[in-house]
Amino acid sequence: MVAEDSGAYRLTLQLDQAATITVGRLGSFAFKAGQYAYIGSAKRALSKRVARHQRLAAKKSGKLHWHIDYLMSHPDCHMIKQELFEAGKECEISAAMARRRGVTIPVEGFGATDCRAGCKTHLYKLPERKMATE
Template identity: 40%
Template structure:
């Protein structure tokens, strides 16, 4: 498994361009390292409403084609709420602190990332590996 990390500064939202990615790598998945600074009560689409405690979270997703576009979409403030992660990222005290791209599957990233399941089914609607959730709390 190969990985590449990008630190994200709250003041300056870094854009990841395809030219920054090693061309010989097949980047297919990503992990967003997320910080929640205050308690947030968030309605997550059809999953329902949930309490997110302050702490550090990790979310893993995939984008077999156009991974830089997917990650940059997550980094944007203004966007249509489409995926579960969009609802969390729209909350005022939530920010992405780091992005990791990987050649491994998103399910492998979830398995190796550790942490506790926060919302069952979060980001895992189409998961066939019984991950339970692609969002984990690392320090809540």
Template identity: 40%
Template sequence: MKMKRGVYQLLIKLDSDKIMPVGRLGVFEFPAGYYVYTGSAMNGLDHRVARHLSNSKRFHWHIDYLLEQSSIIRYAIKECSAGVRLECGCNAAMLAMEGASTPVKGFGSSDCKCRSHLVYFADEPALALDAATA
């Protein structure tokens, strides 16, 4: 069975302001609102998204810390060919939206030059992948 590869975005809602640790990055303030996390899975896209949706997991990625305190409202995925990396471009599309900010430098972006793969919005945004797959 061929494993799907691609990029995904999680739309996350945080109901109240929180101060929480994010692994080795440190402790950060997260204002209530909406967060979009853009990630990739080059070997098991469905499994990666299912893991994020699960409530029982060991903390491995930065996003695991935020998901413990918040809820995923919805997600979008886009498959891609081997060697094609769409993650940073999709993240840049989110950052270009009105009201976007990056609350934690280095969040989910330790393997690229992006400031962060977590984008904050006070109001619920559309997902860049929704437009890409429509």
């Protein structure tokens, strides 16, 4: 049985400046400035989970529970986009992100410590976009 308000989500984040961030028990890591994509899921209350991420990103305060919370609570990190997907797609979306050209893995295991599909991470550093010259 699948809960009505369940599914996967992808958050696009902007880290304005490079930062060293401690991610719970995972450890401290150097994050480069730029855009990141995080893929997560919720078996129930998907809308509440995403709203919680939005509040944490905006207010920079709240209980830090998941790996993504540590990044989102950093003062230079901002959520710039969210996308929702049907349940059971988290690892499929993560695998597709890993195959994209120029995408890198900033921290192995980030958001994927309970992943049964073998994902190395659920957080990806997106490639820098080149500005079009006029």
